[in-house]
Amino acid sequence: MAEKITMVNGKLQVPDEPIIPYIEGDGIGPDIWKATVRVINAAVEKTYHGKRKIQWKEILAGEKAYHATGEWLPQETIDACKQYLVAIKGPLTTPVGEGFRSLNVTLRQELDLYACVRPVKWYSNVPSPLVHPEKVNMVIFRENTEDVYAGIEYRAHSPEAGRLIQFLEKELQAPSLSHDTALGIKIISEHGSKRLVRAAIQYALRHRLPSVTLVHKGNIMKYTEGAFRQWGYELAEQEFAEHTFTWLQYERIKKERNHEAADQAMKIAAAQGKVIVKDIIADNFLQQLLLNPQEFSVIATMNLNGDYISDAAAAAVGGIGIAPGANINYETGHAIFEATHGTAPQFANTDSMNPSSLILSAVMMLEYMGWNEAARAIVRGLSTAIMRKKVTIDFYKQMSDATLVHTSEFATEIIRHLDDTRLQGMIPS
Numbered sequence: 001m002a003e004k005i006t007m008v009n010g011k012l013q014v015p016d017e018p019i020i021p022y023i024e025g026d027g028i029g030p031d032i033w034k035a036t037v038r039v040i041n042a043a044v045e046k047t048y049h050g051k052r053k054i055q056w057k058e059i060l061a062g063e064k065a066y067h068a069t070g071e072w073l074p075q076e077t078i079d080a081c082k083q084y085l086v087a088i089k090g091p092l093t094t095p096v097g098e099g100f101r102s103l104n105v106t107l108r109q110e111l112d113l114y115a116c117v118r119p120v121k122w123y124s125n126v127p128s129p130l131v132h133p134e135k136v137n138m139v140i141f142r143e144n145t146e147d148v149y150a151g152i153e154y155r156a157h158s159p160e161a162g163r164l165i166q167f168l169e170k171e172l173q174a175p176s177l178s179h180d181t182a183l184g185i186k187i188i189s190e191h192g193s194k195r196l197v198r199a200a201i202q203y204a205l206r207h208r209l210p211s212v213t214l215v216h217k218g219n220i221m222k223y224t225e226g227a228f229r230q231w232g233y234e235l236a237e238q239e240f241a242e243h244t245f246t247w248l249q250y251e252r253i254k255k256e257r258n259h260e261a262a263d264q265a266m267k268i269a270a271a272q273g274k275v276i277v278k279d280i281i282a283d284n285f286l287q288q289l290l291l292n293p294q295e296f297s298v299i300a301t302m303n304l305n306g307d308y309i310s311d312a313a314a315a316a317v318g319g320i321g322i323a324p325g326a327n328i329n330y331e332t333g334h335a336i337f338e339a340t341h342g343t344a345p346q347f348a349n350t351d352s353m354n355p356s357s358l359i360l361s362a363v364m365m366l367e368y369m370g371w372n373e374a375a376r377a378i379v380r381g382l383s384t385a386i387m388r389k390k391v392t393i394d395f396y397k398q399m400s401d402a403t404l405v406h407t408s409e410f411a412t413e414i415i416r417h418l419d420d421t422r423l424q425g426m427i428p429s
């Protein structure tokens with residue numbers, strides 16, 4: 001019997017036949033969704049032999065919603081996401097010059113999906129600009145509701161901008177601003193910062209990962225991004241004192257004793273399985289992402305930094321075509337898993353694009369639901385298909401001796417290898 005997923009006492013309760021809403025998306029969305037749902041259903045069937053099954057429920061957003069209802073994001077869609085907790089979606093078109101700033105941003109804000117979670121790792125044979133892409137294996141936690149994405153901004157020459165400039169200059173003694181200036185307000189809250197860092201540390205502990213790195217530009221924006229850093233350390237030391245060792249602790253030991261004692265304390269903490277919580281300036285992180293990616297396992301950062309970082313990290317392992325994503329509220333249980341790329345309307349209905357971003361987002365969804373066996377089966381199938389070089393056009397152009405397949409054929413290849421363990425040692429965990 002199909003039932004809703006629920007949240008009870010802070011824990012997700014997933015029935016054997018959950019109802020999961022889906023938005024197929026715009027442009028290439030229908031093509032990659034058809035491939036993805038075939039893979040999910042096959043993996044669930046092969047893994048659980050009929051004891052578990054997903055009941056899919058279509059909901060509308062984007063162009064399909066507009067043509068059917070006259071609205072880009074109907075209230076019924078938002079209500080369904082709230083009611084059923086877990087949903088999955090393809091890429092959406094955002095209307096230009098009208099309506100919502102972004103359909104994706106609106107969904108995140110309506111459901112308070114404060115954590116954008118983006119795993120980034122390399123799959124064998126995927127073309128990469130790095131010499132050693134196998135060293136990249138990290139999970140990015142991007143704060144999803146604040147920063148400049150909160151949408152508080154005013155057009156140059158507008159009355160609102162003029163009033164705000166006047167207030168800043170007269171009431172707050174800010175430096176004089178040109179009156180043709182556009183203004184945006186950057187919002188970083190203690191509550192928003194701490195719940196994001198909390199989710200990142202909990203993820204690291206749950207998956208036994210060695211570190212959480214706070215990425216910020218606090219050397220310049222001291223009261224916003226600098227505060228994010230400080231609040232992150234406070235959260236780690238107050239709520240996870242038994243399970244973490246922070247860079248601030250390292251600095252205190254170094255100051256009170258010496259450098260060698262601090263190094264030794266960190267080594268002991270790491271040997272005990274404690275998560276090392278550290279920080280790095282954002283521009284330096286982007287450099288280290290290329291030079292020493294193996295130094296990072298979980299990243300916690302703010303909205304704008306996270307946007308840049310997640311796309312840059314994805315490029316290191318083959319591009320956003322193979323980058324999954326999720327938007328999650330770990331407190332309420334609400335989550336939307338999504339393809340991280342655009343709609344590519346010029347390739348709509350061509351059955352040619354890579355569905356890996358949406359398929360790997362489905363892997364994240366299954367893991368979130370606790371259906372880890374089915375998730376691992378999909379990773380096996382996708383990894384094997386890529387290692388056998390039976391790939392869509394994006395990878396085909398960059399590989400030698402590859403076989404070009406359609407989107408639907410790539411899904412078939414994945415399904416064929418769901419239980420293929422012959423290459424298990426080469427498949428990333």
